[in-house]
Amino acid sequence: MTESATTEPTTVRHAVLDLLRSLGMTTIFGNPGSTELPLFLDFPADFRYVLGLQESVVVGMADGYAQATGNAAFINLHSAAGVGHAMGNIFTAHKNRTPLVITAGQQARSILPFEPFLFSAQATELPKPYVKWSCEPARAQDVPLAIARAYYMAMQEPKGPVLVSIPADDWARPAQPVAPRTVSTMARPEPELLERIGQQLDASRRPALVVGAAVDRAGAWDAVVALAERYQARVWVAPMSGRAGFPEHHPLFAGFLPAMRERIVQLLEGSDAVLALGAPVFTYHVEGAGPHLPAGAQLAQLIDDPAMAAWSPVGLAVVGNIRLGVLDLLARPVAGGARQAPPRRAAPPEPAAPAAGERMSAAYVLHQLNLARRPGDIVVEEAPSARPVMQQHLPMRESGSFYTMCSGGLGYSLPAAVGVALGRPGEKVIALIGDGSSLYSIQALWSAAQLRLPITFLILNNRGYAALNMFAPAFGFAPGAELPGTALPGIDFVGLAQAQGCVGLRATDAASLRALLPQALASSVPTLLDIEID
Structure with missing residues (x-):
């Protein structure tokens, strides 16, 4: 993006719309209420408004759009009630690591001291802890800067939703335009720690990869296939993964790990090195006991989320962009010689057609x-x-x-x-x-x-x-x-x-x-x- 600046004053509305244009965010997902109407005065022809009939639908549509395009999606919700309706899918966006810039209407600043109808008493607290950042700007002229900051934070790994609460009378106030900036969204993993992962893979005879949703989010699909083929590693999909991270017809594909500790250990039995790529270690759904890995297996994790790295119970955890990390692993020379290909996953039997009058399976x-x-x-x-x-x-x-x-x-x-x-x-x-x-x-x-x-x-x-x-x-x-x-x-x-x-x-x-x-x-x-x- 090119950087430019101007001192010509404009309104908050025009400054925000110009910023959204420059960021490629001309689609707005929403379900409008009274506190949002000032945004849409003289709505520009180059913008598209996608209406959802309930706020959870609005956020779900925006999440799918953001994942499909790779850019943050812009959402406009209605005050406390609208954010409340949307919270289920805001929670999902948080877990999906989907970049969303959520704006929520607020009542006019002049009547906020009187707790007016349809206001949000603690607008910035309502969506927590499932947004990366939330803000109600102290002044109307700060709204464009707040939305710019929200966008860059939403796009930084680990990506996720953010929220800006905007009083209804802010949109017509004067403000300075905000020029787009170039802001880094990812970090390269530490070379010394990647070298340790590489050495573990080099020394292994029966390695396994566990791939999560961040592999596909980061565009690391092809690189992970190359890494698996280099080491003849069996590849499992992590429990509860929201994206596919490996071709499921590939000879090295082993299957799906369930969200059960003992069952994961059982399925990984025989692996001497386990590398989790873009996935937690591990997501459990039911209470379990015992070790998190089979005996004799070393664990390493490459993850874009430092919080996940911090709570992982065992192993070496390296934080950074998945694609860059895997490319760095592929760039290093391989030691340890060739490995024998593991046995292929058994193909499931073809399901039988139901008998006449019976329901289908x-x-x-x-x-x-x-x-x-x-x-x-x-x-x-x-x-x-x-x-x-x-x-x-x-x-x-x-x-x-x-x-x-x-x-x-x-x-x-x-x-x-x-x-x-x-x-x-x-x-x-x-x-x-x-x-x-x-x-x-x-x-x-x-x-x-x-x-x-x-x-x-x-x-x-x-x-x-x-x-x-x-x-x-x-x-x-x-x-x-x-x-x-x-x-x-x-x-x-x-x-x-x-x-x-x-x-x-x-x-x-x-x-x-x-x-x-x-x-x-x-x-x-x-x-x-x-x-x-x-």
Whole structure:
């Protein structure tokens, strides 16, 4: 970016819009309220406003857009209530390490002492701890500088959301323009510590890599493939990873680590060196005991987040950009000689077609999807009960081909699919969503229809919160026990889609799936296919 300066005064609104232009942020995601209206006076023609019908939808769409484009997305929320509605997906953006510049309306400064209607009492505290920084500028003329700072902080690794609270009467106040600056967003890992990682890999005979979402975020996909091939290392995906970090059809791909300590140790058994790339060590979902690694294994971690490096329980942790670190490892000479390739991951058996009158299994549906999709199609997933099956039957083969939430919070992926489609125009986006998950943000279908995006929404409809039933035995429930509050009968997803302007289809058996799935995938307008599964 070129640097320029001017002393000509302007308004806060014009200074902010000019700054956003210079930063490539001419798309605004929002759900407007009264305190935000002054931003949109004489709204410029070169900006695009993407409306979400609820604030969590707004943040989910912006998150998908930011991940797809690699640049921070700009969000405009409504005071305390709007930020509160959005908090679930702000939490997810924090876990996803997605750069978001969130602005929230505030009541006019002159009436703030009187606790007016629709004000935010502690605007900067409300989103914490799930924003990197939050600010309500002391003066109106400081707003453009605050937004500039927010952008640079959002884009610095580890990336994440930030929030600026802006009183409604600030937008018309005079302010100085803010010229864009060049600000470094990443750091190179320490060479001495990378050398120690390289020496561990050189000395190993059975190395393993554990890849996380930061591999794809950093653009390190190809470099990690080269590193794995150099050392003939088995490659695992870290627990709860929101992006694909390695081609899942590659001979060195080993599979997915679950969020269970003992099971991770079991799967890594036999490895003498484990290198975690862009992933925590490790994410657990249930209580466990014992060691974090198999006996005799050395652990190293290359991570873009110093907080993760600090809490990692064992091993050498190196902080810095993943791609730069892996490139530096590849640049050093290799010692230790050639290694024998590990055995390939066993291919899953082809799921059997259901008998006439029987509902389809998730495995059968996902196998059919794998046969029908094109190589470059993008999958945005939120079907927790079907995820292990998806990992068996729907391999991700390319960088940028898979998105989900790192947080475990539902309601992200359906609107995120809209944002990804906006950020990757002309590409097919497949939103693979559970019936329960979809209902947290079903209003995103309206935004997809208004924008006429070529998204195929596949609803895996098992009529309940099946993930809870799968988890229940871990908490003492008898297998197959009926849990209260987990059934979701009688929801008409085709009707919901059509009411919001999307095409709605329903597959109830194998024959209708084989007929309708290619039609849904080929559609150039948003199309929902409700798939009834066992």
